[in-house]
Amino acid sequence: MDVNGSCHCGDVQFEAQIDPKRVGLCHCTDCQIFASAPFRTSALVLGDQFRLVRGEPTTYVKTAQSGNQRNLVFCSRCGTHLYASPASGESTIYSVRVGVLAQRAELRPVAQLWCQSELPWLSSLPEIRRISEQ
Numbered sequence: 422m423d424v425n426g427s428c429h430c431g432d433v434q435f436e437a438q439i440d441p442k443r444v445g446l447c448h449c450t451d452c453q454i455f456a457s458a459p460f461r462t463s464a465l466v467l468g469d470q471f472r473l474v475r476g477e478p479t480t481y482v483k484t485a486q487s488g489n490q491r492n493l494v495f496c497s498r499c500g501t502h503l504y505a506s507p508a509s510g511e512s513t514i515y516s517v518r519v520g521v522l523a524q525r526a527e528l529r530p531v532a533q534l535w536c537q538s539e540l541p542w543l544s545s546l547p548e549i550r551r552i553s554e555q
């Protein structure tokens with residue numbers, strides 16, 4: 422499936438081909454902090470199926486619990502998180518943040534990772550009062 426992504430201000434844009442069966446959401450504490458959200462949804466992309474079309478994003482190198490390093494890539498102007506890419510010499514798997522994709526509504530996650538750190542109130546989300554706009 423062809424997808425395209427953009428940060429909020431539009432300075433950084435990319436295209437990718439994703440397998441909709443490789444979309445997952447992650448409850449790890451790093452994702453909670455970086456996304457400033459209860460979880461983050463990502464799609465895995467092979468490096469040769471990812472193309473930066475516009476802009477020069479900023480990179481923050483994260484060292485995971487496993488010791489692996491990943492580049493976390495975001496827009497230096499508006500701060501939107503866009504994707505993670507391999508730090509040098511590692512695998513070529515990109516992890517594209519589904520929230521920045523134009524096709525995000527069609528991409529239903531197939532798995533949830535790091536459920537041990539899931540925020541405790543998340544399972545009661547349907548019971549929380551809903552307001553259609555502000």
Ligand SMILES: [Zn+2]
Pocket residue numbers: 428429430431432433496497498499500501
């Ligand atoms: Zn931006």
Ligand SMILES: [Zn+2]
Pocket residue numbers: 447448449450451452453535
């Ligand atoms: Zn995570």
